[in-house]
Amino acid sequence: MSQPKPMSHMDDNDIPSTPGKFKSSYIHRLRYNFSLTKVTVWALVFFGLIFLSVFFRSPSSSKSDDPTRRALGTNNWGGPTWEKRVRTSARVRSGKGGMSVLVTGAAGFVGTHVSAALKRRGDGVVGIDNFNDYYDPTLKRSRQALLERSGVFIVEGDINDMTLLKKLFELVTFTHVLHLAAQAGVRYAMVNPLSYVHSNLAGFVSLLEVCKSVNPQPAIVWASSSSVYGLNTKVPFSEKDRTDQPASLYAATKKAGEEIAHTYNHIYGLSLTGLRFFTVYGPWGRPDMAYFFFTKAILKGKAISIFEGPNHGTVARDFTYIDDIVKGCLGSLDTAEKSTGSGGKKKGPAQLRVFNLGNTSPVPVTDLVGILEKLLKVKAKKNVMQLPRNGDVPYTHANISYAKREFGYKPTTDLETGLKKFVKWYLNYYSAGKKSSG
Ligand SMILES: O=C(O)[C@H]1O[C@H](OP(=O)(O)OP(=O)(O)OC[C@H]2O[C@@H](n3ccc(=O)[nH]c3=O)[C@H](O)[C@@H]2O)[C@H](O)[C@@H](O)[C@@H]1O
Numbered sequence: 001m002s003q004p005k006p007m008s009h010m011d012d013n014d015i016p017s018t019p020g021k022f023k024s025s026y027i028h029r030l031r032y033n034f035s036l037t038k039v040t041v042w043a044l045v046f047f048g049l050i051f052l053s054v055f056f057r058s059p060s061s062s063k064s065d066d067p068t069r070r071a072l073g074t075n076n077w078g079g080p081t082w083e084k085r086v087r088t089s090a091r092v093r094s095g096k097g098g099m100s101v102l103v104t105g106a107a108g109f110v111g112t113h114v115s116a117a118l119k120r121r122g123d124g125v126v127g128i129d130n131f132n133d134y135y136d137p138t139l140k141r142s143r144q145a146l147l148e149r150s151g152v153f154i155v156e157g158d159i160n161d162m163t164l165l166k167k168l169f170e171l172v173t174f175t176h177v178l179h180l181a182a183q184a185g186v187r188y189a190m191v192n193p194l195s196y197v198h199s200n201l202a203g204f205v206s207l208l209e210v211c212k213s214v215n216p217q218p219a220i221v222w223a224s225s226s227s228v229y230g231l232n233t234k235v236p237f238s239e240k241d242r243t244d245q246p247a248s249l250y251a252a253t254k255k256a257g258e259e260i261a262h263t264y265n266h267i268y269g270l271s272l273t274g275l276r277f278f279t280v281y282g283p284w285g286r287p288d289m290a291y292f293f294f295t296k297a298i299l300k301g302k303a304i305s306i307f308e309g310p311n312h313g314t315v316a317r318d319f320t321y322i323d324d325i326v327k328g329c330l331g332s333l334d335t336a337e338k339s340t341g342s343g344g345k346k347k348g349p350a351q352l353r354v355f356n357l358g359n360t361s362p363v364p365v366t367d368l369v370g371i372l373e374k375l376l377k378v379k380a381k382k383n384v385m386q387l388p389r390n391g392d393v394p395y396t397h398a399n400i401s402y403a404k405r406e407f408g409y410k411p412t413t414d415l416e417t418g419l420k421k422f423v424k425w426y427l428n429y430y431s432a433g434k435k436s437s438g
Pocket residue numbers: 184185186224225226227276277278279280288289290291304305306307308315316317365392393394
């Protein structure tokens with residue numbers, strides 16, 4: 001912005017601010033003085049308001065209402081060293097002929113496990129994650145360190161940043177995208193609904209927009225959710241069952257994601273596979289999930305709320321162990337066909353699939369608590385209460401025959417075995433490093 005001249009240097013020949021109108025020097029100076037004072041006053045008011053809004057904003061409102069609050073350090077990318085790290089991480093192990101995968105949400109629970117598994121078998125992997133603070137970001141940083149040690153680089157950025165996504169595709173010819181970045185959690189959707197729109201809708205569309213334009217287009221495998229079955233009562237849930245009655249905004253955004261996937265497949269020839277995960281649990285899991293925060297509360301002697309259905313009905317979940325989910329993700333990636341479009345144009349029909357990835361063995365939440373009590377050797381303080389109207393559904397149960405047929409998906413870990421591994425990790429992680437469990 002140009003600065004006003006100092007008063008002493010102003011003369012009658014100065015060009016008036018409104019062309020064509022003469023202003024005397026006196027009036028000009030008077031106006032200049034007056035407007036300078038006005039500008040100063042308004043600037044003070046403006047900066048004062050910014051100061052007040054920053055320092056007196058209530059922590060709860062900033063945490064719950066602003067979806068962008070979760071985006072931390074999204075501009076931390078670029079430069080020759082960064083580009084080299086991206087390229088190195090994406091490199092397929094020589095002689096392997098494997099895939100090169102962009103994993104979104106790579107510092108998340110499922111993202112970390114699948115990225116590590118891909119790298120182990122020789123595929124190239126580049127992660128992207130915005131490290132938001134929906135749950136303890138130090139856990140995400142620990143997962144990042146774990147991946148770093150196995151040679152996976154996680155780019156810090158948001159999937160809504162299309163410039164960043166385009167840059168990544170400029171640097172690497174990704175054959176596949178495993179899209180796991182999302183705002184997860186059923187109940188939090190009532191607290192911060194716009195964060196679901198930001199990540200699960202806008203973020204997904206941004207990613208698809210970039211994928212449809214690049215050449216060659218990658219095949220995309222992405223995380224939907226068992227919650228899309230919503231109020232469906234026909235069990236076990238089959239991919240053919242209705243999914244038009246979501247019980248939470250979270251479920252609605254995942255269902256919308258499935259319809260958006262259909263559109264991008266139809267118009268642009270993108271190969272798209274949606275995975276309906278059923279309550280995934282295990283080591284390095286998500287602290288917002290019941291098995292995780294129940295463990296923490298039980299160990300601290302704090303009470304836990306256990307939901308039950310009407311007339312003391314059982315609330316149950318088809319809890320699925322992380323290793324089984326990893327196998328399902330790898331199977332989906334391995335059987336994903338190539339996208340058919342190029343230059344943003346469809347050249348022929350492309351693959352469009354949706355799979356249930358569950359355990360086919362629902363367990364009541366009361367049994368989950370019983371197993372945790374046994375493993376932790378501590379009696380839980382239980383508050384049994386009616387399932388609140390918070391987006392939770394009473395029951396989930398996956399029919400997995402489609403995934404079995406397509407890529408031999410066969411879960412092998414029962415809840416007790418899986419929780420044993422989780423508890424072992426939990427005790428080790430939170431005691432060894434003296435980390436706080438949030
Ligand atoms: O299957 C899925 O698609 C979903 O699985 C989980 O959602 P949810 O099954 O509700 O998992 P939790 O939040 O861990 O709840 C597990 C069970 O514990 C119950 N619960 C939860 C919280 C609580 O305080 N008490 C309680 O009894 C819930 O009603 C539910 O039956 C994940 O949080 C979602 O991100 C995921 O999409």
